[in-house]
Amino acid sequence: MGESGVPTIDLQGFPGQYEKLRRACEEWGCFRLVNHNISLALMADMKRVVRSLLDLPFDVKKRNLDVISGSGYMAPSQVNPLYEALGLYDMGSSQAVDTFCSQLDASPYQREVIEMYAKAIHGAAKDVARKLAESLGLSGDFFESWVCQFRINKYNFTPETIGSSGVQIHTDSGFLTILQDDENVGGLEVMNPSGVYVAVDPVPGTVLINLGDIAKAWSNGRLRNVQHRVQCKEATIRISIASFLLASSEEVEAPPELVDSEHPRLYVPFTYEDYRKLRLTTKLQAGEALELKRIKS
Numbered sequence: 001m002g003e004s005g006v007p008t009i010d011l012q013g014f015p016g017q018y019e020k021l022r023r024a025c026e027e028w029g030c031f032r033l034v035n036h037n038i039s040l041a042l043m044a045d046m047k048r049v050v051r052s053l054l055d056l057p058f059d060v061k062k063r064n065l066d067v068i069s070g071s072g073y074m075a076p077s078q079v080n081p082l083y084e085a086l087g088l089y090d091m092g093s094s095q096a097v098d099t100f101c102s103q104l105d106a107s108p109y110q111r112e113v114i115e116m117y118a119k120a121i122h123g124a125a126k127d128v129a130r131k132l133a134e135s136l137g138l139s140g141d142f143f144e145s146w147v148c149q150f151r152i153n154k155y156n157f158t159p160e161t162i163g164s165s166g167v168q169i170h171t172d173s174g175f176l177t178i179l180q181d182d183e184n185v186g187g188l189e190v191m192n193p194s195g196v197y198v199a200v201d202p203v204p205g206t207v208l209i210n211l212g213d214i215a216k217a218w219s220n221g222r223l224r225n226v227q228h229r230v231q232c233k234e235a236t237i238r239i240s241i242a243s244f245l246l247a248s249s250e251e252v253e254a255p256p257e258l259v260d261s262e263h264p265r266l267y268v269p270f271t272y273e274d275y276r277k278l279r280l281t282t283k284l285q286a287g288e289a290l291e292l293k294r295i296k297s
């Protein structure tokens with residue numbers, strides 16, 4: 001099945017893909033990435049490892065504590081009763097990976113897979129972010145020290161839950177997300193450029209890139225923070241692995257090249273930490289919190 005128009009970007013196709021990448025990010029805020037250099041065997045191994053971690057007893061999973069608010073275990077809740085997730089803040093830190101693995105009694109094999117995956121994904125995220133900046137005519141190592149968080153998601157779908165919500169409408173809060181969506185079980189929907197939700201069908205061997213609120217702020221409003229949700233379409237467990245390239249530890253601010261008299265600066269500089277707190281306290285999950293950071297004209 002086709003993907004209702006979600007653009008596809010070939011990572012091996014540069015420089016030929018810059019224009020397509022820029023348009024995908026401005027108009028959609030998401031795209032399928034093919035030929036992404038992440039080993040398919042590693043993706044499959046990782047999927048098996050995270051499935052077994054998510055199948056652990058509740059008492060073990062809740063040892064996965066928050067490092068920053070919302071980064072640890074999320075149990076099924078009133079808002080998202082079919083959804084639970086384990087999380088790791090700062091996948092670039094071997095100590096953080098180690099703590100995560102110890103909390104969940106991961107085996108040496110599981111640790112190795114998680115470490116290799118973290119390394120591969122963190123590299124890919126920075127590579128995609130760099131190409132995206134280049135597609136806007138910028139060069140420089142903006143993203144070198146940016147932190148990556150990852151979250152592994154499990155949707156407990158049953159025959160009774162078909163048609164109900166798996167995860168509510170939201171934008172991702174960071175710069176970009178590499179999503180290894182379930183290669184068999186659909187349900188993810190993104191808002192297309194006309195404002196209509198369209199199904200993102202699984203494409204084995206690929207990943208989906210979503211842009212979040214920080215991409216919109218950093219680009220002075222040029223890049224789209226795509227709204228998305230997960231719906232229950234099939235009565236089977238769905239697993240996804242989301243890796244979020246968040247932001248630098250300094251304030252988020254559009255580079256001067258993206259600001260001129262026709263494109264005045266839209267947002268006050270802010271830190272990611274501050275913004276994350278704002279999203280949590282206001283419960284504005286779909287990008288609306290960014291409006292609170294807008295420079296009033």
Ligand SMILES: O=C(O)CCC(=O)C(=O)O
Pocket residue numbers: 151153167172179181182188228230239240242
């Ligand atoms: O499970 C999915 O496909 C999407 C998950 C998601 O949107 C997220 O973790 O932010």
Ligand SMILES: [Fe+2]
Pocket residue numbers: 170171172228
């Ligand atoms: Fe998301």
